[in-house]
Amino acid sequence: MSTEKKPLEKVCLICAKGSLEDVYASLVMANGAVMEGIETKVFFTFFGLDGITKKAMNHLHTATTGNPAMRMPGGLPFPTMLGGLPGVESAVSGMMRKQMEALDMPPVDEFLEMITAGGGEIFACKLAVDMFKLKKEDLSDEVSDIITIGEFYEMCDGDRTQIIFT
Amino acid sequence: MSVKTIAGVAVNVSEEGYLEDMSQWNEEIANEIAKEVGIELTPKHFEVLNYLRDKTAAKESLTIRGVGKSGIVNIKELYGLFPKGPLKFSSKIAGIPKPTSCI
Numbered sequence: 640m641s642t643e644k645k646p647l648e649k650v651c652l653i654c655a656k657g658s659l660e661d662v663y664a665s666l667v668m669a670n671g672a673v674m675e676g677i678e679t680k681v682f683f684t685f686f687g688l689d690g691i692t693k694k695a696m697n698h699l700h701t702a703t704t705g706n707p708a709m710r711m712p713g714g715l716p717f718p719t720m721l722g723g724l725p726g727v728e729s730a731v732s733g734m735m736r737k738q739m740e741a742l743d744m745p746p747v748d749e750f751l752e753m754i755t756a757g758g759g760e761i762f763a764c765k766l767a768v769d770m771f772k773l774k775k776e777d778l779s780d781e782v783s784d785i786i787t788i789g790e791f792y793e794m795c796d797g798d799r800t801q802i803i804f805t
Numbered sequence: 806m807s808v809k810t811i812a813g814v815a816v817n818v819s820e821e822g823y824l825e826d827m828s829q830w831n832e833e834i835a836n837e838i839a840k841e842v843g844i845e846l847t848p849k850h851f852e853v854l855n856y857l858r859d860k861t862a863a864k865e866s867l868t869i870r871g872v873g874k875s876g877i878v879n880i881k882e883l884y885g886l887f888p889k890g891p892l893k894f895s896s897k898i899a900g901i902p903k904p905t906s907c908i
Contacts, residue, residue: 670907675890743866744908756879756884
């Protein structure tokens with residue numbers, strides 16, 4: 640049996656959801672790959688587009704209802720009824736962003752810049768862009784192109800490539 | 806932990822070649838580790854290395870974002886100085902432990 644190491648050469652991430660934690664999961668994994676010297680491409684589609692839409696990207700929310708992992712400060716379960724009250728989701732999301740900032744996690748626009756500064760590439764899904772009636776100028780300047788999923792798959796060639804869907 | 810002779814000095818290194826004791830570091834050691842990872846050090850590199858060493862000595866956690874805000878280099882320049890390992894390679898050359906940060 641060969642013990643030769645075969646490190647990853649390319650990571651292709653697909654971000655299809657627009658909640659704070661889903662977008663950050665993609666961004667952390669993408670940035671982590673770039674920092675390890677791995678070729679990195681991220682494809683934002685459907686509600687994930689919020690993560691690269693100028694108006695939305697720095698105001699992402701985390702769901703306070705239908706999220707069984709949500710806890711009150713102190714660790715008690717977060718009552719679903721409370722999560723539905725006006726303003727609660729905003730307040731909780733704001734608090735999460737503050738805690739992330741304390742760990743040196745940047746806001747989304749800066750995170751995208753960090754990824755492209757290291758050579759990572761960001762793409763938007765054409766079908767979803769058309770569906771949400773967005774234009775190239777509505778998207779972050781770090782987005783290199785609006786492409787089809789077929790074109791994205793073409794970029795995902797190579798035998799040490801992984802596609803990760805978040 | 807093992808002992809390795811770098812630039813004529815016997816130093817303690819981790820399995821992955823990071824110095825275990827940052828006080829054993831000197832510029833010749835930096836140059837030799839840099840050569841191993843294919844980097845030719847310039848004064849700009851040393852500015853970054855010294856920044857990383859200062860932060861480590863002050864027990865502050867290191868992130869590429871932090872380096873980008875240091876005023877020495879921006880993140881793109883950091884990648885330019887230490888390609889494919891802005892924090893990994895720079896820490897190794899700076900004689901500090903392998904970074905534990907994900908950002």
